[in-house]
Amino acid sequence: MLSIRTIGNEVQTQDNEFYQIFLLRDPMEMTVDFTNYKTAPYSLLCLSPYQHLSWLKGPLTTGWQLLFHGDFYCIEYHKKEVACNGLLFNNIYLQPHVNLGKETYLEIEQLVRKMEKELKVGLEFSDAVVKAYLQLILALSSQVKKHQINLHEIPQQEDIGEGRIFQQLLEANFMREKSVNFYAQHFNLSIDAFSKKIKKQLGKAPSIFIQDRIILESKKLLHLTYQSIKEIAVQLNFDDEHYFSRYFKKNVGISPSEFRSKVGISIAAK
Structure with missing residues (x-):
């Protein structure tokens, strides 16, 4: 099961049983599991089921929210992300958001629009197509976040x-x-x-x-x-x-x- 919503200034506290991905065009401030975070423009926020999210402030004028059950998307990717501290979900040592940059953000936004269109059409293989788009979104976001982590890693092991x-x-x-x-x-x-x-x-x-x-x-x-x-x-x-x-x-x-x-x-x- 997957649903897509456009979001604006009406966003409120979220706390539910689904995985959530927020595409945030504008900078935002929020609390996730009672820790405060600030996002840069063109960011992506990832939440696991029953993570506590409260929006604090930010001029949110446009964005997207994807909600999906864990069994909806690629099982191998999901198994890896849930079973350990993944790059996007469940990592207690990393921020829950990633600064995508404008180019990657717009690329992912286009994928979300295609997903939304496919869900409305509802053809025989629409679920498979939507899953493929979702997996691509997760892969692109993981790639960006991994690169950002590598830039800040301390090279001296001692x-x-x-x-x-x-x-x-x-x-x-x-x-x-x-x-x-x-x-x-x-x-x-x-x-x-x-x-x-x-x-x-x-x-x-x-x-x-x-x-x-x-x-x-x-x-x-x-x-x-x-x-x-x-x-x-x-x-x-x-x-x-x-x-x-x-x-x-x-x-x-x-x-x-x-x-x-x-x-x-x-x-x-x-």
């Missing part, structure tokens, strides 16, 4: 900084270690000093990164596996499934069972 080391530690330990103190001890820092250092380097406190990584993994397991909620709670080292359910609902807004029923289990998991 000087990667506490932020990069923290990311590596978190990826290796988040299922077992949920306290900031565990990671602070690795650097021989107090929790306060460590939190200030990570927030300065990465833009968010380590407690938020830990929370986001656990929620990301929870969503992946709920969406891409047939494990029971109890099994997922055990895998993520929660004391019991009730504690896990409360934790998930507090941070996502709905229970794990509701998330699974609305987002669905991808056929890629079979």
